[in-house]
Amino acid sequence: MAEITASMVKELREKTDAPMMECKKALTEAAGDMAKAEEILRVKLGNKASKAASRVTAEGIVGTFLAADGKLAAMVELNCETDFVAKNDDFIALAGQVAELVAKQNPADVAALSALTLDGKTVEEVRSALVGKIGENVTIRRFTRIDAKGVVASYIHAGAKIGVLVDLVGGDEQLAKDLAMHIAASKPKSLDASGVSQDLIDAERRIAIEKAREAGKPEAMLDKIAEGTVQKYLKEVTLLGQPFVKDDKQTIEALLKSRNASVATFVLYIVGEGIEKKVSDFAAEVAAQAAAAAQK
Numbered sequence: 001m002a003e004i005t006a007s008m009v010k011e012l013r014e015k016t017d018a019p020m021m022e023c024k025k026a027l028t029e030a031a032g033d034m035a036k037a038e039e040i041l042r043v044k045l046g047n048k049a050s051k052a053a054s055r056v057t058a059e060g061i062v063g064t065f066l067a068a069d070g071k072l073a074a075m076v077e078l079n080c081e082t083d084f085v086a087k088n089d090d091f092i093a094l095a096g097q098v099a100e101l102v103a104k105q106n107p108a109d110v111a112a113l114s115a116l117t118l119d120g121k122t123v124e125e126v127r128s129a130l131v132g133k134i135g136e137n138v139t140i141r142r143f144t145r146i147d148a149k150g151v152v153a154s155y156i157h158a159g160a161k162i163g164v165l166v167d168l169v170g171g172d173e174q175l176a177k178d179l180a181m182h183i184a185a186s187k188p189k190s191l192d193a194s195g196v197s198q199d200l201i202d203a204e205r206r207i208a209i210e211k212a213r214e215a216g217k218p219e220a221m222l223d224k225i226a227e228g229t230v231q232k233y234l235k236e237v238t239l240l241g242q243p244f245v246k247d248d249k250q251t252i253e254a255l256l257k258s259r260n261a262s263v264a265t266f267v268l269y270i271v272g273e274g275i276e277k278k279v280s281d282f283a284a285e286v287a288a289q290a291a292a293a294a295q296k
Contacts, residue, residue, distance in 0.1 A: 002031045002032030003032070004027045004032060008034070011034065012026065012027060015038060016038060016041050018045055022045065023037070023041070026038075026040040026041050026044075039207055043210045043211050043214065058079055058271065058272030059080050059081060059083050059086050059272065060077060060141070060272065061077075061091070062077055062078075062156060062160050062161070062162065062271060063076045063078060063092075063095025063099040063160070063163075064096075064099050064154045064156060064165065065099040065100040066152060066154050067103065069151075070148060070151035070152050071147070071148045071151065071152070072103050072145075072148065072152075073103060073148070073165050074099045074102035074103035074143060074144065074146070075099060075143065075154070075165050075267060075269055076095060076102060076140060076143040077140075077141040077163075077271060078094060078098065078139070078140055079139045079141050079271070079275075080136050080138050080139075081136040082136060085134055085136045085138075086160075087159075088134060090130055091130065091134070092160075094127070094130060098118075101116050101118060102144075102145050106145055110140050110141075110142070113143065114127070142269070144269075146167055146265065148167045149167055149265075150169035150170065150171075151167070151173070152168075152176075153166050153179065154166075154180060155177065155180035155183075155184050157181075160271075161270065162270050163269045164180045164181075164183045164184050164269075165266065165267045166179050166263060166266040166267075167264040168262075168264070170262060171260070172259075178244075178246060179263065179266075181245070182239075182242070182245045182252065183266055184268070185245050186239075186242050186245060188237055188238055188266075188268070189237040189238070190237070190238055191263060192238050192241070193234045193238055195238070196237060196238065201230055201233075201234075204229060204230050204233045205227075205230050208225060208226040208229035208230065209222045209223075212226070235251075239252050239263065239266065240252050240253040240256075
């Protein structure tokens, strides 16, 4: 039997927000397999077990650059250690400058971007100097660049913690802005079902089957139930399938059709998405839970 360590329980708890003892039970049942344990919790606890998956856990901001004609845009995620530094003027300025470099020089990756020149110095030299000045590590995590097929709209939300670029073909400026705000609010994973990872679809199918089985549904019905669940999931996570936030009686797909428009592409950045922040007081939390359990 695989050893279930405190660090494994901590990691699963941070991913799922499930109770500590449930995490330990799930890991034991899954023989230490983290992904399998997460699925077990989803079956037992439903969506509560996945609500922390998209929780913002690292600090920083999203910086954008948008050409005046809307035909060229770029977005960068710049990370730091504390929210205090994320509000620093030099830090904010660097995010914007780097986004403009991405748009105009089209580097292949972060290493290539770091070698580009900014005010007579390389981006890496500017970054290092800022680290020395503010006393915190600063990293360029990722960036994207769009050569528009239509016109790009951008939207920055929540203190620059969420950034969106959307390339709209047809329609008008207001529709593009509405779509960008919708994406920030509804956080679709892809434009349509073709962009959703097969691993995610397979996981939803397995979870649906296990939940239906536990509910006592006949084996002959499990596949049909799972397919319905998967289709519902795809509507929830794809832009075209989602209800429009300003009019939930129509989907984004219907909205675009009514305006003779289409989305060529979109990019959504959430600062810190997928990065786990260290929880420094985990031992105290464990002790508190153990004491509470002893009192019952």
